[in-house]
Amino acid sequence: MITTLQQFAGNERTLSAVQTMLQADRVPQTVMLEGPAGSGRKTLARLMAAGLLCEGETRPCGKCAVCRLVQTGHPDVMEIAPEKDKTAVSVDQIRRVRADAFVRPNQGRCKVYILCGAVRPEAQNAFLKILEEPPVGVYFILLCRHAGDWLETVVSRATLLRLGPVTWQQAKTALPALGLPADDETRLRLEQSGGLLGELIAPAGKTDPAATARACAMALAQNDPPAFLVATAGVAGERAQHAPVLEALYALLYGALRHRATQAPASAEETALAKRLSSQQLLAAGQAVQAALDRLPYNPNGALLFTALCARLFHTQS
Ligand SMILES: [Zn+2]
Incomplete structure (x- = not known):
């Protein structure tokens, strides 16, 4: 499991931008993480959430109780994905996020909502209002394949960060944390995936x-x-x-x-x-x-x- 920014493979520009934001305590309240499936969008979103809540020195430290909790389910980090049998996040789900965002954090100093998966256009519209003036201490991280999946009005309110494929050389920093051996087979699988490390690990809940x-x-x-x-x-x-x-x-x-x-x-x-x-x-x-x-x-x-x-x-x- 990747728990620090240093373990994340490649994508130097994006990672150094994230690190600067966290160090300076200047994380934008709405971030859009754009990249293909398997490029580590959810991993980076969790690292950012951990970075915002972490109690260690270099955030995210990956070791403190908060960092560990973010990986398994922190009460102030909400991951919103399409409901069962649905292909996109619904208006109702966004309405619940909107209401919940005004409730104070449970444990931490802030709340982070990670939107995974497609969001229906009418739900995006419902989302706009809160993006215009997010409550203090509330962060939204929107994951998408292309920024174009979101309404222009949403995109214009977000700070865009991009993730892309990695080379074998870059992938090596992440392999131990992902539990993958640095051997020829892993190298071949990375090539077959087009440099998308996430494709090499079976995501939790996904079938083997x-x-x-x-x-x-x-x-x-x-x-x-x-x-x-x-x-x-x-x-x-x-x-x-x-x-x-x-x-x-x-x-x-x-x-x-x-x-x-x-x-x-x-x-x-x-x-x-x-x-x-x-x-x-x-x-x-x-x-x-x-x-x-x-x-x-x-x-x-x-x-x-x-x-x-x-x-x-x-x-x-x-
Ligand atoms: Zn920590």
Whole structure:
């Protein structure tokens, strides 16, 4: 976890601007953090919030109780994201922020609202009033891909900071804090992500393709179609995850086949699959997964994709 500005990779200009603002106690009340997904917008927003509230010497110190609390959930740092099943922050959510901003901080000397994700235009309009005259000690950090996602009237009231991709050399400062090894694989993954370090770490709550594939394999081994659908529900809406899940499932099916044929050492899932399915069934299942992989470019609907695959996979068993 990145807890100090020094650990943040690359983006020197933005970081030195933030450091100057914090040191001089002159953080603008509305900051817009612009950058692609994975460029560290939320990380930097939390560092700024920690910097505003921190009780250490060089803020954020990353060590004091306040800094630690910001990372896990500080009562005066609010992160506002679209509600479940919604793609953008709603007017109601902004109205609640507006009302809450006039309430004194719970613990700290100020309150910070981090707006993550898209905000509906009418909600942006509702937001404008408070941005015109924010209450003393209230800070808004707006995260976005492009400043153009916000109404010009909002943009004109914010101080814009930009984040971009990083090089391998720059990424190295952040790797230990992110728990990533400084090896060739990480380097390759960084290149594949286009220099977006955030893409290399599975954000909390986001699904892990390998874990999803393992859950699918267990559902198959236990002849439990509903469990298969539950396992894939989390990734159905994330198109980028479809291929990694299918590839990992394919690998498990072939691992099971190999285990069946040669008694080669295998994972718990592979062993369970080998026990329940015949070689022929494993082959058929592998082919079904391969066929789903081949059709991916024409199959943008994840729910349909996994339902169809589920039907085919469990059909091969009966
Ligand atoms: Zn601190």
